[in-house]
Amino acid sequence: MRRDTLVSIALLAFVIVSIALFFWVGDHAATYFKGTGFDPRFPEKTLGYAADDLRKLVTSNVAGSYASPILFPLDFIVMLALSISMGAASRFWISAPYPGLARYALVLPGLYLLADLIEDSLLIWLLRRGDADTAASMLLLLKSITTIKLVSVTGCFAQTALAFVVWLRHRR
Incomplete structure (x- = not known):
């Protein structure tokens, strides 16, 4: 088996495990x-x-357990796994047919990681602080960061799938 095929299998497995971890943390939460x-x-x-x-x-009574262990460390592990796996896979799969585009394959995963990290940090701070008025005043900021996160992670999934298809078509 060719080296690029073995690397692709490993990257695809990493992406699948990361997605499974995402769902497991959701069920656990x-x-x-x-x-x-x-x-x-x-x-x-x-x-x-x-x-x-x-x-x-x-x-609420759930605030403390939502902050930890859900947001940290579990969601932190998920965001790292998703962003690293999709970034690495996208970059690898796009680098063979379009080497000039390979560096751009890390933009969406990086943006997702940054947005999710900021969102979780803000949520942990609000949950630990326990101040209802502060939480309400941060609503627009929190929703803005969440929007960036949701758009960027959706873009990561689309980019990873597209890069895989491009890689498959290029190998022929």
């Missing part, structure tokens, strides 16, 4: 939110919540 009246991890997954929802979350 749901256990902390069970019976609380909150949708699990709603500030990270949706923009459809109000300031009152965030106020209630930061003063």
Whole structure:
């Protein structure tokens, strides 16, 4: 088997394991939110919540366990795994047919990692602080960062899939 095929198999496995880890952490987080009246991890997954929802979350019993272990270290591990795996795979798969584009393959994964890290840091700070008014005042900022994260991670998935297809077509 050719070296590039073996590397591609390893990268594809890394991406798949990262996605599986993402879903596992989501399922694990749901256990902390069970019976609380909150949708699990709603500030990270949706923009459809109000300031009152965030106020209630930061003063709830789930705030501490959401900050740790969910946001840190579990979500931190997921964001690293997703951004590194998709960045490495995209860069590798696009470098053979388009070597000049390879360096740009890291832009979306880097943006996703930065946005998710900022989002989690802000959420941890709000959850640990427990101040409902501060949380409500940060709503627009938090939703803006979440939007950047959601758009960039969606772009990462699309970029990784496209790079894989381009790599497959180029190998022929």
